[in-house]
Structures are given as structure tokens and as C-alpha cells.
Amino acid sequence: MIVVGGGIGGLGAAFSLTRQGQRVRLLERAPAFGEVGAGIQLAPNCTRILDDYGLLEEAERLGVVPDSMVMRDAVDNTELTRLDLRDLEERYGYPYLVIHRSDLHGLLLRACERVGVELITDAQVTSYQNTDGGARVTLASGETHEAGVVIAADGLHSPARKLLVDDEPVSSAYVAYRGTVSAGLPHVESVDLSEVAVYLGPACHFVQYGLPGGEMLNQVAVFESPKALAGQEDWGTPDELDAAFAGTCDFVRDGLPFMWRDKWWRMFDRDPIMNWVHGRTALLGDSAHTPLQYIAQGAIIAIEDGWVLGEHVARNRAADGTADWGTALAAYQAVRPEHCRRVLSTSRKWGELWHLDGVHREQRNALLRARDTYDYSFIDWLYGPTALTADQEPPMFTPIPLSSADGEAPPTDVEGSAA
Secondary structure, three states, rough: EEEOOOOOOHHHHHHHHHHOOOEEEEOOOOOOOOOOOOEEEHHHHHEEEEEEEEOHHHHHOEEEOOEEEEEEEOOOOOOEEEEHHHHHHHOOOOEEEEHHHHHHHOOOOOOHHHHHHHHHHHHHHHHHEEEEEEEEEEOOOOEEEOOOEEEOOOOOOOHHHHHHOOOOOOEEEEEEEEEEEEOOOOHHOOOOOOOOEEEEOEEEEEEEEEOOOEEEEEEEEEOHHHHHHHHOOOOHHOOOOOOOOOOOOOHHHHHHEEEOOOEEEEEEOOOOOOOEEEOOOOOOOOOHHHOOOOOOOHEEEEHHHHHHHHHHHHEEEOOOEEEEEEEEHHHHHHHHHHHHHHHHHHHHHHHHHOOOOOHHHHHHHHHHHHHOOOOOOHHHHHHOOOOOOOHOOOOOOOOHHHHHHHOOOOOOOEEEEOO
């Protein structure tokens, strides 16, 4: 079988399927394997799978297990709510882990090498086609590869998605800057490196947490671009970064000079689709469900996709022991699109909640402050065991209208969890 895409989702799927007895060829468009970015957060629904893969111990050596996640108001720097991540680990059985994205990618790449995945670089897939016996991909070079099944894990712009729907990525008009800062600098020397801190501001937010080794902090600054809203091509530029955070507290503004100024990430997602399988070609990861990052599940749900597909291959075999791919793909299709629809939709709503201003900001802050630290009702659906069948998918939380914080406040259509 073929997996297209050598990112976190593709490597995870290749490893998952190889451990279930499949011979996997992985095609990566770049000349070498690698991953761009800084830190990534791995919730228990991911570390549970890494443990099943036998990779959690290595991930914990490479990463950091924080003590808490704290939300603060970016304007006045007051605490709004927090999660006790040590108690969360007790509840779900697995840790909440922070790791360099490149370290997670490298961990999965080494795992694929150990189990014998055939890894091919400089292989940009430009088209997908189903055949009588499976599926075929064509490379930019004109070369073709065929297999009984092809898994398209080649990201936001995967050409495989066109087999199922004629849509385009959706711009959020938000942009992210990233950077690292020494924990020894005066303005951050008092920072608790055991925290993941999120500062919520009007049309902006700022995230900071300690990286492995305890000497550096990862920083992410996200804001809505006026240039994007105006339809300009050149949007998300450093001048917009500084302007977006001008009204935030000193601590947040002091972190901005340490952002990388020569690179920024425009934030796109995809509208949810409920069909991921076309013949013997199946979408996985961002090709199926690119989310916004507000609930930190993008890479995680891609890893979940690969694990679920592997589990259904293990459970659906023909009499001769070979995979019954028709049944396995149908089982994958029956459970993953609905879960990921929930993640994409919740991520969008959560982003709206983070970036409120005026009376709606005050309502949000009141609701978050009223939340009990040990109330997990808004994240049980997300951090519990990954569902293999639709009946295992837990119910969603009940949204709290912002207007419930003040009976005389104007109504709003923004609802969100207080987690």
C-alpha cells in the first residue's frame, strides 16, 4: 500500500499500518524528511496512542510534561481559569505533553525506519486515480506508483480531496508568529516554566510555555489581519503584529521582539466533509480536516486517523489473513469524519471566544472565572479514548451562552466551553 505525505500524519499512518502487517511505501514530496515549527501540545488522546505504539517513553524524554494550563486576559494580565494537568493525567490515564514539532516528527520517522516502511523522497504526487485493482498516483516527474490502497496524507492542498469535493481552503484572516526566548531574560525570569500560558485579547492571543531543558520558552502570537479583511495580498506583516498587540499588557508586548519576523503562518482551515473515501483512495490528516489551532488538535487528530485505520485493518481480515480493505475503509469512514467535524467546528467557535472585545469579552471572562479547575465536562469528549465505532463517540458538551453571564447583556451567537 502507499501513503502519500511524510508529515506527522503520514508517518503515523505508515507506522500504524506496518505494525498491522501491511507493506507500506511512503512518498514525500520534499528532498529530505523534516518538519518546520516550534512547540506542539499533545493531549491525552494522543499520548494514549503513542503509548500503544511503544513510543510514549521516548516522547516524554524529548518533551516536557507541564503542571498546568492557565488562561489570562491579555489586556490586564489577570487569571481567568486553569487546568491542573497533573490531575488531568490522573483522570485520563495519560499525560499532557509539550514537545518540539521536529522531535515528534523525528520520533515517528525513526519508528517507521525500524519497522521497515519504504521511505521515498522527491516524490511529489500530482494526481490520484482509482484502478480495477486499487489506486494509482502520478508524480510531477511523470512516474506512477500503484497499490491496493492509497492513503492521501499530503496536507491542506492535497489533490486527492478533489476526488470527493470541489472546495478551497478557508482563510480565517488570522496569522501566527512564532519564536523562542531565553528563560533567563529579565521580563520572563519570573515565568513559571511548568505552565502553558494563554493570553486572550481582542482579535489576538499570545501563548507561552517552557521547552525541554528548561532554558527556553516557546512563544506564539496570533492576530487578525486588517489587510486580510480588506482583501489585500500582502497580509500578516510585522507592522500588523505590533499594531495588533498595542493594547495588551506589558508582559505580552515585551515578548513580541523575540518573535521570528521573517516568517509567519497564515491560518487556514477546511469546511468539514463527511466522505473521505473514494474507491481505494482515502484522505487522512489535513487533507481531510485541517482545523484552526485553538484546541491544539491538528496533529493529534491526524495521528488518531492512522491509529483508527490500523485498528480496523487488524479487525477486518479475509480468510487468508490479508486485509479486507473494503470493510476497513468503510469502518474508518463510519467514525472519523464526525469526530473531526466536531473538532473543526469547536476550533472555530473557540477562536471566536478567545478574541472577543467589549461586553462580550467581559461576559467570557466572567464565565471562565466561574469555572471550577477540576470541571472536565467540556473536554471529556476530546481527551478520552479514541472511538473506533460511532457508538463509542462520546456526547459533546452543552455550550454556555455568553449572555448567561449577565441577564441584561445583549444576546450573541457565540457559544463556547469554559475549559
